[in-house]
Amino acid sequence: MEVLLAQTAAAGAVLRSGVTGRRLIVERDGRVVGMQVLAEGVTRNIRALRGVVLACGGFIHNRQMVQRHAPALFDGSAPWGSAGELGEGIAMGSAVGGETLQMHEGLAITPIYPPESALAGIVVNATAQRFLAEDSYYGVLGDAIAYQQQGQAWLITDASSSFNFPQDNFLPVAEGSTIGEAIHGLFAAGRTVAGLPVAPYIASGFSVGDCTFFGRRAGIAAASEIPS
């Protein structure tokens, strides 16, 4: 910001804060020639010699606009953005004939880590199924939750991987002594239990890992069972 502000001053630009753009002023031929603003309670019309640049951010805090244009982001999201993101720039541009597109797109994030210990947990959807690697970049995880899981997912951790500090964006919903009891004496490996290369299949040879990786684990676990 220091560099940007220095460059702005060097270019001779005058910054005015506390000024709210209200509407664009257009000539009869449609050319934008100024803006009506509200500054310290006074409405002023400002003439623009060459044009007006709208840079009012997005519309995440205008919940009506979010509901109308990006319904997938409405229910499952906690709005996050600068307080002024009310869609006023988009509204002003639209009011003079500007077209909008991709209004349904948003950036959804689910930062379950740090702490790294949380990655030992699993993220499941409403049918209790995992749908993505938990250590995916938080934007990828957030996007999958917002657009493919109806905005809902649950992080299941054990005692050692649970957050050890208060989280205002991940609320605890349930606690139990264990999530799914083991059936003693039963083991499985290979495609009977899991396919590592779930679609799309991106690497030949990966499939053998199903039997070697899980086979080794199952074998070690079975061998260490106390005979009945």
Ligand SMILES: Cc1cc2nc3c(=O)[nH]c(=O)nc-3n(C[C@H](O)[C@H](O)[C@H](O)COP(=O)(O)OP(=O)(O)OC[C@H]3O[C@@H](n4cnc5c(N)ncnc54)[C@H](O)[C@@H]3O)c2cc1C
């Ligand atoms: C918590 C948080 C963390 C982020 N972290 C990162 C990061 O690490 N890396 C990264 O690349 N991006 C990050 N971002 C995103 C990045 O900050 C935004 O994408 C970027 O600031 C968008 O710039 P903008 O100019 O479009 O809008 P903004 O920065 O929102 O600026 C728009 C401004 O216009 C003002 N305004 C609105 N309406 C009017 C009006 N009618 N008249 C006058 N002024 C008006 C608003 O008050 C606001 O000050 C983060 C965002 C948030 C909220």
